[in-house]
Amino acid sequence: MSTIIxxxxxxxxxxxxxxxxxxxxxxxxxxxxxxxxxxxxxxALSFAALDESDLLAGTIxxxxxxxxxxxxxxxxxxxxxxxxxxxALQTRGYGQALMTASLSAIDPRAALPQxxxxxxxxxxxxFGFSSAPTGQWDLPGPFERHRLLCRSANPAVLPxxxxxxxxxx
Numbered sequence: 001m002s003t004i005i006x007x008x009x010x011x012x013x014x015x016x017x018x019x020x021x022x023x024x025x026x027x028x029x030x031x032x033x034x035x036x037x038x039x040x041x042x043x044a045l046s047f048a049a050l051d052e053s054d055l056l057a058g059t060i061x062x063x064x065x066x067x068x069x070x071x072x073x074x075x076x077x078x079x080x081x082x083x084x085x086x087x088a089l090q091t092r093g094y095g096q097a098l099m100t101a102s103l104s105a106i107d108p109r110a111a112l113p114q115x116x117x118x119x120x121x122x123x124x125x126x127f128g129f130s131s132a133p134t135g136q137w138d139l140p141g142p143f144e145r146h147r148l149l150c151r152s153a154n155p156a157v158l159p160x161x162x163x164x165x166x167x168x169x
Contacts, residue, residue, distance in 0.1 A: 002094055004101045007046035007059055014056050015048070022058075022084035031141030032117050036063040036079055039166045045078065047101045049085070049094045058085035060098040064167035065115065067137060069159040076167055077150075078106070080116040099127055103151075113152035115164065123149050136161040 007015065019027060027033070045062035060083045066074040080102060085094045103114070115134070116123065123129035129149035137148060140163075152158055 002049040002051060002057060002097050003054065004047050004049055004097060006043060007041070007048050007061060008043045010048045010056060010059070015059055018056055018059055018086060019082060019084050021086055023082065027082070031139050031143045032079070032081065034140040035065055035164050035166065037140075037166055039063050039065070042078065045102050045105050047098055047105075049098050051089065056086075057089045058083070058094040058098055060084075060095075060102045062102055062114075064169075065164060066167045066169070067115075067159055067162040067164050069162045073159075074167070074169065075159055075162070076112050076169065077164075078112050078114045079164075080114050081118065083118075096126060103127060108153075111153050113150055113155075113158060115148070115150045117143060117147050118149060120146055120149060127151060133158045133160075138163045140165055 041061040041063055047060050048056060049058040051057040061081065063079040064076065065079040066076050068074050083095050083098055116129065120131055129151045131146050131149055133150045133155050134148040135145065150158065
């Protein structure tokens with residue numbers, strides 16, 4: 001059984017080492033890093049999972065981003081991820097526990113749409129993410145279109161076209 005704690009309670013170097021182990025140091029070249037460039041993670045939505053020995057097993061970070069529509073209007077969103085679990089501990093439920101903690105922490109009275117780049121089968125089945133609204137969205141680098149996923153209480157408010165990047169509000 002894992003313990004979920006605020007990510008802000010974990011030393012930054014431990015988080016970075018975990019991310020390197022889960023995704024390799026080249027992770028910083030990924031498009032998702034460009035989408036959230038220059039922003040700080042949202043502490044209220046970012047968590048760490050500890051294993052039975054209280055050692056760091058996984059992390060999740062959420063970031064302020066925006067989809068800028070063709071008219072130049074920025075639509076704020078929450079970018080979920082990376083969701084990272086040490087390779088030796090994957091498939092033990094840490095990632096699912098972290099996702100549940102993060103999504104449950106979003107205030108339902110003013111829930112911003114959540115976006116991520118990930119496995120559509122997994123994130124769709126367990127958390128309601130879909131690529132349906134993102135078909136004409138662009139990002140600041142290469143990405144697999146079917147892996148750009150969004151979750152929104154009201155998908156009708158999402159712009160059909162836009163550029164996803166850091167929130168500069």
